[in-house]
Amino acid sequence: MAGLNTQVAPAIVILGQGSLTTARCLQQIYAQATIYGLQGRVQGADQDYSTFGDLLRSLYQRGTPIIALCAAGIVIRSLASLLGEKGSEPPVLAVAEDGSAVVPLLGGLSGVNQMARDIAAALGVAAAITTSGELRFGTCLLNPPQGYALADLEQGKRFVSDLLAGEPVRIEGQAPWLAQAQLPASDAAQRTIHVGHLARPASRDELLIHPRSVVVGLASGDLQTIRDALQQAGIAQASLACVLADERAMTDTRLHAAAQALGVELRFAARPDDVAGMVGAALPEARLQCQGEVVIAVAPAPVEVTQIGRRRGRLAVIGLGPGAAELMVPAVKAELARAEDVLGYETYVRMAGPFRDDQVLHCTDNREEMQRARHAFELAARGRSVVVVSSGDPGVFAMAAAVLEALHESTNPDWHAVDLEILPGVSASLATAAQAGAPLGHDFCVMSLSDNLKPWSIIEKRLDLAAQADLVLAFYNPISKARPHQLGTALDVVRRHRGADTPVVLGRDIGRPGQTLRVVSLAQLVPEMVDMRTMVLVGSSTTCTFERPDGGQWVYTPRWYGAKP
Numbered sequence: 001m002a003g004l005n006t007q008v009a010p011a012i013v014i015l016g017q018g019s020l021t022t023a024r025c026l027q028q029i030y031a032q033a034t035i036y037g038l039q040g041r042v043q044g045a046d047q048d049y050s051t052f053g054d055l056l057r058s059l060y061q062r063g064t065p066i067i068a069l070c071a072a073g074i075v076i077r078s079l080a081s082l083l084g085e086k087g088s089e090p091p092v093l094a095v096a097e098d099g100s101a102v103v104p105l106l107g108g109l110s111g112v113n114q115m116a117r118d119i120a121a122a123l124g125v126a127a128a129i130t131t132s133g134e135l136r137f138g139t140c141l142l143n144p145p146q147g148y149a150l151a152d153l154e155q156g157k158r159f160v161s162d163l164l165a166g167e168p169v170r171i172e173g174q175a176p177w178l179a180q181a182q183l184p185a186s187d188a189a190q191r192t193i194h195v196g197h198l199a200r201p202a203s204r205d206e207l208l209i210h211p212r213s214v215v216v217g218l219a220s221g222d223l224q225t226i227r228d229a230l231q232q233a234g235i236a237q238a239s240l241a242c243v244l245a246d247e248r249a250m251t252d253t254r255l256h257a258a259a260q261a262l263g264v265e266l267r268f269a270a271r272p273d274d275v276a277g278m279v280g281a282a283l284p285e286a287r288l289q290c291q292g293e294v295v296i297a298v299a300p301a302p303v304e305v306t307q308i309g310r311r312r313g314r315l316a317v318i319g320l321g322p323g324a325a326e327l328m329v330p331a332v333k334a335e336l337a338r339a340e341d342v343l344g345y346e347t348y349v350r351m352a353g354p355f356r357d358d359q360v361l362h363c364t365d366n367r368e369e370m371q372r373a374r375h376a377f378e379l380a381a382r383g384r385s386v387v388v389v390s391s392g393d394p395g396v397f398a399m400a401a402a403v404l405e406a407l408h409e410s411t412n413p414d415w416h417a418v419d420l421e422i423l424p425g426v427s428a429s430l431a432t433a434a435q436a437g438a439p440l441g442h443d444f445c446v447m448s449l450s451d452n453l454k455p456w457s458i459i460e461k462r463l464d465l466a467a468q469a470d471l472v473l474a475f476y477n478p479i480s481k482a483r484p485h486q487l488g489t490a491l492d493v494v495r496r497h498r499g500a501d502t503p504v505v506l507g508r509d510i511g512r513p514g515q516t517l518r519v520v521s522l523a524q525l526v527p528e529m530v531d532m533r534t535m536v537l538v539g540s541s542t543t544c545t546f547e548r549p550d551g552g553q554w555v556y557t558p559r560w561y562g563a564k565p
C-alpha cells in the first residue's frame with residue numbers, strides 16, 4: 001500500500017489565491033503534483049474545479065493522495081460519507097493556508113505521517129502526528145519500511161493494541177528499522193515480532209513480517225510455474241522481491257503478466273549456461289534451491305531490486321494535447337511521472353514539465369526527428385524509461401511515425417525488445433473544433449500543408465480532390481516564414497469547389513496562454529490571418545453557423561448529408 005500510494009502524484013487543493021504560494025512550495029517536494037484551484041477564486045492553478053466536496057471525494061476514490069490547504073474540519077466533512085473502511089485509503093492531509101501547520105488526517109497505513117514530516121520539513125514547521133502507536137514507539141509497526149511486508153493487517157492491529165496496553169515484546173529475525181524504536185522489549189516476552197520468509201499463518205501473539213529477500217529465477221514460465229515453486233519451497237509470496245528471467249525472454253508476455261499479478265518487478269540477465277548460474281551471479285550472497293526448472297534464491301536481507309540484472313527498457317511516445325494541463329490524458333501524466341529520460345523539441349519538453357532533478361531532459365531541434373527517435377531507442381535499450389514528447393497527438397504529423405520508422409529500419413534485437421507504447425493526445429484539430437462547436441461533425445480530411453517532406457504537387461492534388469469530395473478540411477502547418485505563398489495557392493484550389501460564404505475556423509494557440517478563435521468566411525480569409533501556430537478548419541457545403549450569446553458564433557457540420565432525414 002505505502003509503495004503504491006507514494007507513486008501516485010498527490011493533488012494539492014486550494015480554495016483561495018493566498019494559498020498558491022504555499023501550494024507551489026509543496027510542488028517542490030512533489031514535482032508531478034497537480035494544484036487544483038477553485039474556479040473564480042484562484043488564478044494560475046494547474047487545474048480548476050467548481051465544487052470542493054465533489055473534487056475531494058473523486059480524488060479519494062481514485063486513491064490520489066490529497067493535500068488540502070484549508071481547515072481540517074472542511075476536509076473531514078467532505079470525505080465523511082466515504083470513511084467506512086480503514087486500510088484502503090490514500091494519505092489525506094490538511095495544511096494551513098499560510099503553511100504554518102501540517103495535520104495528517106487519513107492514510108496512516110499508506111504513509112501519511114511520513115508525508116506530513118516531509119511537508120513539515122519543507123515548510124519549517126512541526127507535523128501534528130497523533131497516531132498513538134507511532135508516538136509511543138516512534139514508528140508505525142503496521143507500516144514496515146520498503147523491503148518488508150506485513151503478513152496480516154487485522155491481526156497486526158490487535159497486536160499493536162496489546163503493546164499499547166503494556167505487553168512486552170521480543171524480536172525474532174532481523175528488523176534493523178526497529179533498532180531505534182522505543183519498544184517495550186523483554187527477552188521473556190510472550191509477544192514477538194517475527195521477521196522471516198517462510199509461509200505460515202501468524203500465530204495469535206506475533207506480528208509476522210516478511211522480508212522481500214527472495215528472487216525466483218527462470219528461463220521461461222508463467223504465474224503458475226512461479227507460484228508452484230514458491231509453494232513447494234514453503235516460501236511466503238510476500239517475500240518475493242522480483243522475478244529474474246533469461247534476457248532472451250524479454251518480450252514473453254506470460255512472464256510480464258505473471259510478474260504483474262505477483263506485484264513484483266521482472267528483471268533480466270544473460271544466461272550463459274543454466275538458470276542457477278544466472279541467479280547465482282546476480283545474488284552471490286543468497287542460498288539457492290532448485291524447484292524443477294526454477295531456481296529460488298533466498299538472500300540474508302531484503303533484496304535491492306535495482307541491483308538484480310536489468311529491467312526491460314520502455315519507450316513511450318506521448319501526446320501532450322494542445323497545451324492546457326486539463327486536456328492531457330491521465331495515462332500521459334503517469335508516463336511523465338515515471339520517465340527517466342525525456343526527449344523532444346524544447347518548447348514541448350518545457351510544456352510537459354515541471355520535472356524532478358533526477359529526470360534527464362534531451363532537447364533537440366524540431367527537424368531532427370529520425371535522430372531523436374534513434375537516440376530514444378538507444379536509451380530505452382539500456383533499460384531506461386524514456387518518453388518522446390509531441391504536442392497534440394503523437395500520431396498526427398509528429399513523432400510516433402518517426403519512432404516506428406526507426407524501429408522498422410533497425411535490426412538491433414535490443415531495440416525490438418523495448419516495451420514500446422504510443423499514448424494518444426488531443427490533437428489541435430479536435431481541440432480547435434471543440435471550441436468552435438462541431439465543425440468536424442461529419443466526414444473530414446486532415447492535411448499538413450507543409451511541403452518539407454512531400455512534393456507540393458501532391459498537396460495540390462489532394463486538396464483538389466478533398467475539396468471536390470465536399471469534405472471538411474483541417475489544415476495543419478498551414479504556413480511558415482519559409483513558405484509564405486503556398487497557403488494562398490491552396491485556398492485558390494479550395495475556392496474552385498467551395499462557396500464564398502463557407503465558414504472557416506481559425507484557432508491560434510488553442511489551449512495555451514493567449515489563445516484566439518475566429519470564424520470568417522472563405523471569401524474573407526487571407527493568408528495574413530494565419531501563422532504556423534494556427535489550425536485552419538474549412539467547412540463543407542453543409543457547415544453552418546449561428547450566433548452565441550457572447551457575440552461569437554457556433555460552427556457545426558450536421559450529422560446528415562443530402563436531404564435532412
Ligand code: SAH
Nearest residue numbers: 392393396398427428477509510532534535
Ligand atoms: N501533433 C500535433 C500537430 C503537429 S503539426 C497535433 O496533433 O496537434 C503542427 C501544427 O499543428 C501547427 O502548425 C498548427 O497548425 C497546429 N497546432 C498545433 N498546436 C496547436 C494549437 N495549440 N493551436 C492551434 N494550432 C495548433
